Amino acid sequence: MELFIYIFAALFSVLNPLGAVPIFVGLTQDYTKVERSRVSLWTAIDVFIILIISFFIGEYVLKFFGISIDALRIAGGLIIVSSGFSLLTGKFSKTRGVNKKVENDAQTRNQIALTPLAIPMLAGPGSISLLIAFYQDYTQISEKVIAVCAILAVAIVIYFVLKSAHYLSRILGASGIVAISRIIGFIVIAIGVQYISSSVVNIFKTI
Numbered sequence: 001m002e003l004f005i006y007i008f009a010a011l012f013s014v015l016n017p018l019g020a021v022p023i024f025v026g027l028t029q030d031y032t033k034v035e036r037s038r039v040s041l042w043t044a045i046d047v048f049i050i051l052i053i054s055f056f057i058g059e060y061v062l063k064f065f066g067i068s069i070d071a072l073r074i075a076g077g078l079i080i081v082s083s084g085f086s087l088l089t090g091k092f093s094k095t096r097g098v099n100k101k102v103e104n105d106a107q108t109r110n111q112i113a114l115t116p117l118a119i120p121m122l123a124g125p126g127s128i129s130l131l132i133a134f135y136q137d138y139t140q141i142s143e144k145v146i147a148v149c150a151i152l153a154v155a156i157v158i159y160f161v162l163k164s165a166h167y168l169s170r171i172l173g174a175s176g177i178v179a180i181s182r183i184i185g186f187i188v189i190a191i192g193v194q195y196i197s198s199s200v201v202n203i204f205k206t207i
Contacts, residue, residue, distance in 0.1 A: 003143060007134060007150035013187045014080060014126045015047070015154065017161040018180050023121060024165040027112055037163055042113035043122070044159035050123040051131055051151045058132035069136045073199040076129025080192030088185035122158065126192075133195065 028036045062072060134147055161168070172180070 003138070004146050004150050004153075007147050008153055009187075010130060010191055011051070011127060011150065011154045012157065013184050013191060014130055015122050015158070016181065016184050016188070017122060017158045018168075018177060018184070020117065020121045021161065021165045021168055021177055022174070024117065024162050025169045027117070028165075036166070039113050039117070040159050040162035040165075043117040043162055044155045046114045046118035047123050047158055048151060048155035050118060051127065051155070052148065054123075054128040055131040055135050055147065055151065058128065059135050062132065069133060070199040070202050072129055073133050073195045076126060076133065077192040077194075077196035077199065079124075079129065080126040080195065081189050082192075084185045084188030084190075084192055086185070088182050088189065117162075126188075130191075130195075 024040075028039060031039065059069075062069065131147075131151075135144075138144060138147055169177070
């Protein structure tokens with residue numbers, strides 16, 4: 001249970017689905033409730049698929065390019081820390097990595113679940129590198145099953161958060177979402193620093 005909670009909390013903090021609420025509201029403002037629910041479902045499914053592929057296949061991609069896990073952790077840690085600082089300072093672009101052209105284009109498409117919602121707003125480099133590191137850390141089958149369950153739980157939470165996005169936007173307001181995002185930002189920074197520090201220690205141990 002502790003492992004499940006740890007992986008779930010780490011992924012939830014890095015993905016930060018609450019930070020995607022304003023963008024989801026903006027992109028689906030002209031959608032019906034049924035259409036919003038469908039987009040929320042497919043976004044959650046796409047995120048789950050992306051994270052599962054990253055978790056199981058990512059290690060072999062690293063081996064193909066000759067990248068060490070410690071190097072990946074440092075790079076991923078830097079990305080995570082950068083995202084955390086952006087959340088903490090309120091400079092996490094309102095489009096969360098989606099430029100205006102892409103955002104406007106998305107509004108004209110029927111399906112926005114995969115992009116820009118799943119990628120890059122939710123499943124980005126930080127979460128992908130985090131999962132690859134998890135795959136290296138937890139080698140037992142039972143641990144991998146727990147990790148998959150945690151990924152599934154995160155996807156389910158994303159579905160309910162996005163499905164309730166318009167309601168949450170009215171209840172929390174812009175200031176409420178910003179406040180929660182900044183709290184999550186602090187947690188994200190701590191996760192990133194932990195990954196960088198542990199990787200640096202491992203590198204010095206091998207010297």
